[in-house]
Amino acid sequence: MKRKCISHNDRKMIFNSILEKLVKSKKIKLTLMLFMCLNAVFAVHVYEVVEVSFSANNKYNNPYMDVNFDVTLIGPEGKTYTIPTFWDGENIWKARLVATEPGTWNWSTGIGQTKDNGLDGKSGSFTAEAWTEAEKEINPNKRGFIRTASNNRSLEYADGTPFFLIGDTWWSALTRTYRWSSSEGVSNISFQDAVGLRKKQGFNSINIISSFPTDNIKGIWHKSTHGEKVAEDGTTPFQINGDDCDHLRINPGYFQQADRKWQYFWDNGFVIFLESVRRSEAWPNESSIEKDAFMNYTRYIWARWGCYNMIYSWLHMDEDQNKNTWSSMLEKSVSELGSMPYGQPRTAMTPHVGSHDYWNSNI
Numbered sequence: 001m002k003r004k005c006i007s008h009n010d011r012k013m014i015f016n017s018i019l020e021k022l023v024k025s026k027k028i029k030l031t032l033m034l035f036m037c038l039n040a041v042f043a044v045h046v047y048e049v050v051e052v053s054f055s056a057n058n059k060y061n062n063p064y065m066d067v068n069f070d071v072t073l074i075g076p077e078g079k080t081y082t083i084p085t086f087w088d089g090e091n092i093w094k095a096r097l098v099a100t101e102p103g104t105w106n107w108s109t110g111i112g113q114t115k116d117n118g119l120d121g122k123s124g125s126f127t128a129e130a131w132t133e134a135e136k137e138i139n140p141n142k143r144g145f146i147r148t149a150s151n152n153r154s155l156e157y158a159d160g161t162p163f164f165l166i167g168d169t170w171w172s173a174l175t176r177t178y179r180w181s182s183s184e185g186v187s188n189i190s191f192q193d194a195v196g197l198r199k200k201q202g203f204n205s206i207n208i209i210s211s212f213p214t215d216n217i218k219g220i221w222h223k224s225t226h227g228e229k230v231a232e233d234g235t236t237p238f239q240i241n242g243d244d245c246d247h248l249r250i251n252p253g254y255f256q257q258a259d260r261k262w263q264y265f266w267d268n269g270f271v272i273f274l275e276s277v278r279r280s281e282a283w284p285n286e287s288s289i290e291k292d293a294f295m296n297y298t299r300y301i302w303a304r305w306g307c308y309n310m311i312y313s314w315l316h317m318d319e320d321q322n323k324n325t326w327s328s329m330l331e332k333s334v335s336e337l338g339s340m341p342y343g344q345p346r347t348a349m350t351p352h353v354g355s356h357d358y359w360n361s362n363i
Contacts (some may be wrong), residue, residue, distance in 0.1 A: 002059065002185070003318060004010055006052075011076050011165065017091075025301065026223050027330050028038060043126065043127045043128075043129060044099065044126055044127070044128055044129070044263055045129050045130070045142070046098075046099050046100060046101060046102055046128045046130055046131065046144070047098055047099070047100070047131075047141065047142055047143075047144055047145075048099075048128075048193030049096050049097070049098060049263075049307045049308075050096070050097040050098070050099070050126055051087075051094055051095070051096050051097075052071065052095045052096075052097060052107065052122075052124065053092045053093070053094050053095065054059070054085070054092070054094070054095075054109070054118060054119050054122060055092060055118050056092075056093050056114075056116050056118045056119055057091075057117050057118035057119075058114075058115075058116045058118070059117055061089075061095075062248065062249060063087045063091075063258060064087050064249060064250050064300070065248055065249075065296060067087065067089060067093070067114055067116070067291065068084065068085075068296070068299065069084075069085055069093070069109060069113040069114050069119055069120075069121070070082050070083060070084050070085065070109075070110075070113070071083045071084075071085060071095040071107050071108070071109055071267055072107065072108050072109075072110065073097050073105060073106075074105065074106050074107070075099065075100065075101055075103060075105050075108045075338065076101065076102075076104055076105070077101065078105070079101065081342065082341070083095050083096070083097060083107075083303070083341050083342060084299055084302060084303035084306075084341065086300050086303035086304045087250075087252065087300075088256070089122075089252040089253070089256075090254050091118070093119060094302070095107070096195055096303070096304070096305055096306075096307035097307070098307050098342060099126070099128030100129070100144065100145070100158065100342065101110075102128050102129055103127065104125055104126070104127045104128075105125060105126055105127070105128060105205075106123070106125045106281050106351055107121070107123060107124055107125070108121075108122065108124075108298050109121065109122045109278035111297050112296075115196055118330070126199065136159075137268075138269075139267065139268070139269045140157065140161070140163075140204070140269050141163050141266050141269055141270075141271070143157035143158060143159045144158020144159055145157070145158050145307055145309055145342050145343065145344055145346060146163055146271050146311060146343075146345060147215050147343065147345065149162070156347070160319060163204075163271065165204065165205045165271070165273075166181045166202060166203050166204050166205065166206055167203065167204070167205035167206060167273060168198055168203050168205075168206055169206070169207040169209055170187075170194070170207065171207065171208060171209045171221075171226075171275075171320055172208075172209065172212065172225060172229045172277070173191065173194075173206060173208040173257040173261065174208060174209075174210065174211070174261055175212070175228065175229040175230055176210075176229075176230060176231060176232045176234075177225055177228050177229060178190070178191040178194060179191060180192065180232060180261070181261070183363075185228070186224055186225050191261060191264070195264060195265065195268055195270070196268075197200075199268050199269065199270075203270075204269060204270060204271060205270060205271045205272065205273055206265065206270055206272055206273070207272075207273040207275070208272060208273070208274060208275070208303075209275045209276070209277060209278055210240075210272075210274060210275070210276055210283075210301045210342070211229075211236075211237035211254065211255075211277060211278065212229035212230075212237070212277065212278060213236075213238045213245045213247065213258075213281060213283070213284060214245045214281060215227060215229040215230070215275060216230065216236055216240055217240065217243055218282070219242075220278050220280060220281065221278065221280070229326075230254065230259070231253060231254045232257055232259040232261050232345070233253070233257065235251050235253040235254045235257065236351060237250060237251060237252055237254040237255070238250055238251065239251060245293075246292040247283060247286060247297070248289070248290060249295075250300070255301075255304055259304075262305050262308050263308075265308070266309065271309045271310060271311065272308065272309070272310045272311075272313050273310070273311045273313060274301070274305065274310045274311070274313065275313040275314075275315065276294075276297070276301070276313070276314060276315055277315070278316070279316045279317070279323065279326070280317055283327045283329070284326050284329060289349070291328070291329050292329075292332065293327040293337055294330075294332070294333060295329075295332050295333040295337065298314075298333045298337060299337060302337070302340055302341060303319075303341070306340050306341040306342065306344070307341070307342070309344070310344055311343070311345045311346075311347060312340055312344060312346045313345070313346075313347055313348055313349060314330050314333065314334070314346065314348045315330060315349075316348075316349050317348045330348075344347040
């Protein structure tokens with residue numbers, strides 16, 4: 001379940017507005033009850049997503065590229081996370097926060113990050129409760145984020161429970177090849193039915209690619225899926241101008257429609273193996289500014305979906321030439337972004353295990 005949270009400032013504005021009306025009506029008991037409710041700390045469970053929204057006051061030519069800011073999240077024992085925000089259309093930015101231990105968590109955007117009063121200086125808090133062991137048995141994702149075990153050879157949940165990955169590959173799962181509730185897509189099975197089937201069969205992971213930017217232009221992968229790797233309503237992940245994909249401008253609608261699939265995966269106990277884009281994309285052949293924007297795109301999908309249990313793959317490096325083609329773009333992202341928001345494992349598929357120390361070490 002994904003919860004929405006409001007900042008202290010917004011809570012105060014709402015409270016003051018309603019309080020004024022209630023005082024005028026002399027409904028004192030109701031006023032006191034409202035005060036207690038609006039000032040109560042928002043309660044969730046650990047590892048549930050708490051979504052915080054921000055409304056920008058300034059106008060931006062390209063919000064996706066022009067504005068990046070972070071939320072600082074601090075736990076009851078001082079554990080601190082730096083969580084990137086993402087643009088969600090119009091003047092809205094969001095942060096998806098996750099408490100990794102029970103107790104009260106405080107968040108803030110700080111002062112002067114964007115010089116936008118609608119984004120800077122915001123703060124809030126929420127209280128996280130622990131799951132019961134029975135609840136963890138039903139959904140192992142409630143055990144916490146996947147991490148590399150101390151032996152550096154296996155994986156485990158945050159509570160130390162071993163995780164043995166049993167996965168299937170649906171690279172285009174976030175697109176309309178897997179329609180939400182209909183079998184009319186190319187896959188001939190609805191997304192929900194496919195998840196239910198694999199869960200029943202004992203799978204706990206699915207390999208997916210975040211988007212296919214140029215599928216509508218040149219077709220990526222098998223011909224039967226050309227033009228189908230878009231959102232269910234046909235929205236493309238990036239803006240398309242004729243035969244050109246503008247890697248500097250996203251369409252939030254594509255990612256919004258994929259959100260419910262991510263939540264459904266989490267609710268059903270799946271840990272996603274997420275890859276950035278398909279290696280056959282022409283992105284490395286674009287202008288330097290568009291190549292540099294690959295880092296911004298990586299940040300975006302981490303900000304939007306990094307709240308869920310996943311293993312992140314920078315790219316499918318199963319052919320030697322791909323490393324040479326994509327290396328500068330990937331190295332920039334690795335250097336500037338570092339770790340994922342909640343420390344999930346990162347990797348890259350390589351053609352010969354052990355032959356590329358650089359990639360094999362990035363987990």
